[in-house]
Amino acid sequence: MDWDKLRIFHAVADAGSLTHAGDVLHLSQSAVSRQIRALEESLDTTLFHRHARGLILTEQGELLFDATSAMVKRLDTAAARIRDSEEEVFGQLRVTTTFGFGTLWLAPRLPKLYEKYPNLKIDLMLEERVLDLPMREADVAIRLKEPSQADLVRRRLMTVRMRLYATQAYLEAAGTPETMPDLHDHRLICQNTTSAQVNAGAALVQELLTHDVASTLTVNNYFGVLQGVLHDLGIGVLPDYLTEDFPNLVRVLPEVESNEVPAFLAYPEELRQSKRVAAFRDFVTEEIFEHRRRMKAQRDV
Template identity: 30%
Template structure:
């Protein structure tokens, strides 16, 4: 649909956009200082004017339809343009303020992002940063997040993605666990040990096989959907797990578990919406995350005397 050829009420458009960003009519009404019935009428009037359905109700939340996602981009651009005019007129165009939501895994959020975000807060103190821990890209398409850090390349045309680098990963174990078996091990003995899983056990077994380990799902004796929880089990000496070097390096109680195992790599993608090019606050956070993630120290901390 050619949205630019349609004239509509800006109050209705603003009501729609805030509802899309807040995820519910009640939250949007609070944000705009309106009653919920008034807001609902404005959104309904916009849908009637355009002749499209902009929201679908999922559980207690409102989710944008395809037409809603498309319109939200145009309305957001209109709002950003109006804000730039206002800021330029008031001499504040260099300030970067507002909420930016970053979606990433709980492991990266816990172990890697704190240092990066501390520097960002000094650089742009007017920003409000929210972290959403998930492995799904749907959070971006539903506008639950502005920027995502992912290990797979997105194929959705409305998303912009930049591959930052390849990240090495190894099989790690706590020193206390390996000491039970006399120190570091060889891959041929992989079947003797317990493995810690996070997420799908079948997929985890496949990843372990990529390291040349002869193990199956039955060797994954403990696990959690949370990567942070599973990694804590490893750190506490309860089994062996795959982990990125940049995270394991921050935990001196763990070491690579096998003497003869080489690392494998996986990609790190930084993903955002197309308005990266029009939203200064998103651009600022995107560029800072890229710089910080590229600067992460990947040197493996290993004690050669522990063997």
């Protein structure tokens, strides 16, 4: 259906007169009349009853006017939002990240973001599969490796290492390992080396398993590993960004850790000017800066 004809129909229905609609649209009465006739022909119906004192909508015309009124209202709202978007952050933002980072680090911090931007609608997609940002499968990604896709804006957020943690209760009951071979007498909680995870984490687990660990619990994500550790089941391989939010975790074998894993935030080049993306990017960056500052303060104590 031709939007230009609908626009003219709406103006005529609103004004109740071809002449008055023509004045609003800066068109001649004959031009407006031709567009209305063409629209009626395309719909195979009559939209107006024509009277000497003006035009009255038919039943079919009222149905169409209801639809165009809703469209005009939505367009006016969109235009107002666009004008206000220099100051306002609103609308949907699709964020993708790994299950572990999303559940253990990002989600607990989102209340601060919503408090600042209550009209933001975040669709948080947690999966190990790397979504195609240029094809707009998501708007923003946080990944524990540098994105390889082209036409992306990238920002390195932080460095993560996988380390060994347990609860004090577990260590008091089972003892604290002093060397890697001591892991033989403990239960290791980790991701299976074949499950989706960063290479550095899988490499560390493979190394630990060479020490003839007697008992293991493998989970396909770090949230499950953390739950096992918190319930005193054993020693877990976990990312070091957890230590602030879970201060009861005790690091085991401090010399044992994975290689560095870089965390990157990325989004398509075409969203560089997006207020939603900028708000989320700045929020995550600020949270990580504050996390680093607090961790440094703890180490300096």
